[in-house]
Amino acid sequence: MKQATHNPRLFFLDWLRILAFGLLVPYHVGMYYVTWGWHVKSPAASSTLEPLMLLSAPWRLGLLFFIGGAALAQAWVRAQAQGHTPARLLRRRSARLLLPLVFGMLVIVPPQSYFEVVQKLAYSGSYFEFMQQYLQGYEGFCRIEEGSRQCLSLPTWNHLWFLPYLWVYGLIGWLLLHQAPAVLAQCGRRLAALGPWGLLLGLAVPLILARQLALAFPSTHNLKWDWYNHAQYLSLFLLGMLASHAGSAFWARLSAVRWPALVGALAAWALLLVYFDAYDGATPPETLRVLMRGVWGLMQWWSTAAACGFAYLHLNADSAWRRRLGAAVFCVYILHQTVIVLLTQLLAPLQLTPLLEGLMLVLMTWMLCALVYGLARRVLPAPLALLLGVDGAKTPDPQAGRAAATIAALATVDAKSPQ
Template sequence: MARHYGLDWLRIGAFALLILYHIGMVFVPWGFHAQTAHPIDWVAIPMMAINPWRLALLFVVSGYASRALLDKGTGLGAFARSRSARLLVPLLFGMIVVVPLQPWIELTTQRGYTGSFWRFLAHDYFGFAKVSGLLLPATQHLWFVLYLWLYTMLLAITAVLLGGRSLQRAFDAVFGGIRLWLLPMLWLVLVSAWLFVGARETHALWGDWVAHATYLPAFLFGFGFAGSQTGFAATARWWRWAAVVALLSYALVVGIEYAWPVNVPTPFPYGHIFSAARGAQGWSAIIALIGFADRHWNHNHPWHATLTEAVFPFYLIHQTVIVGVEGALLPYGLHPAAEFAILVVSTVAACWAFYLIGREIRWLRPLIGLRQRGPIHPPMRATLATEEA
């Protein structure tokens, strides 16, 4: 497979939006590990522009990347071992070193816990029990890594049993033409509006059926799409129409959210309409974004290698920074605008520091999701002239 830079840039952009989304979670009245003292209802409106597709897109792109890695490798066994090392090692490192601050902030700011962070680490976090309703130790935002590893192993087993070529032929037959857009969209509408109406993801792995029904098909789709010439042709033809449907669906979602804000019961049938519109918005946005990336972003750039490598370390550390900084800001009662500005600056700075330091320490690289030998990076003080060269 030739490298598709458009999908790389889409992955980078999706993770950047995810970080901004998690900062937004501090301000919406949906419940988060650390929240401002004065939640703002209207923040939910822009959040809903990306909420239905942000994670599904990441699983699609991860499936695409898995196909590229498998095609470059030496077989399914080596692929499974490589992916396990690249995913499980950072997951364990994150749960032991990166994550603990998050549940401690939640316990102390929302659940009445009075112990210090060091007491929490020594006596509670590794107790494999619930503390004030929180099961510890926790994966927190790293549930994504755990689910991705599980889906990757299921994919490897399926490929062994059924064979890669037969799977690709089946994908091309099922998702030919406009069906590439319509069939997954109808599935997401079915999942959100009929099979799991009102259900919320738990990220607890077992029993999280609404998440698995959404993200496992998205991951498998990305894997099949990576080897499908008909899939890229269909996306090129339909992505603009998908963008229109995504925008119209989002308008419907906003209208219902505005009429019945959070914590206000939504009467029948508007709750079902809301869920169906979210499903249509989610997959239509994914097709539109893939088509746009294929058309406009499929080119290299001097910063491509650095940003592609930085994505995983950024993801690993970002939520701990957000929760930790907000926990430190809460006693000062700052205006939400000041809180937001501080969170954005501190999160971006901490993510870059975590990555730039970690990439230079050989034994630390695998712990933060990097290969032992990384790419050649552009100069740290790149100017417009060096970027254009």
């Protein structure tokens, strides 16, 4: 690897994004086997994997929003250096996020909803008949769940919910970069001057407070009414922007507290496991509930801080693999969940053991997504490849590919966890 000594690009954040996307496929395969709600469920679903799933559920998406904020700030600086207007950056960003969203809702996502109503509601119509109802916004796919009537909203964005959220947060960030650069620079300087306690506890406060909203505003991925998710993810996105303004001093300080952050995150995870096990099916005392929501928020930030601290120390370097994988992750994100759902239905009649079936789902999903990405990159015209999140250029270029990699950094997956 070539060391990034003189390059302002934060290569370690690119690697973190790639590693976070490395968890994407196994995590959503895991969702097929746990008792938490998901689109389709294995007959062998149980709580066995849930402790392991809980190890990443609180922080994985937040990390990607944090990286997204830093990536936007970096893209702004590069656009200015290249003489590009802010409007051009916004147009490119909008195209890269919203066009795949629309295409995904019309083409990629519907099979997930189809097999969901087949499995959960015993729907007997064909896929063609379902698509007619899907496009008409049919509201009749309902069932009683946890004592209330739950209806499937159509059309839906399912795992692509991250794209509209990211676009809205990016628009807020774009306005701040355009209208209040001095304020952001000042906040960045203050961030860079924080000591260990400020880094470990002070920066966790927004997430501790956000978690208190979880019961009143449970995660819905309804952009207009999802205040708990907005509170946690927007705060992390903006913190990522400020971290980019703070520069290397902030990352170095964060790296210095990486071990306390890691130990704290693991201790918080252990406390959450005990808490959820002790009150499985029971209502905890309100004071304890508030405290444990605080522990959840601490785990979110400490895990993010530890990941960034270790990555800054060990992964702040460039390589051809970074460029290749960074260019592919957006396409994998768009495709992966539908591929998983389709493969579960394909493998179900074989009645394989959960371990063998799960390993096959992970490997086959990666292979199929890689195949589609390769074909899209080499065969499709640039406008069509863009719909799958693939840059039209035939060969990754370190200069021209940066904007595409920046947008690719801002995509991820739906992760559902216990409230």
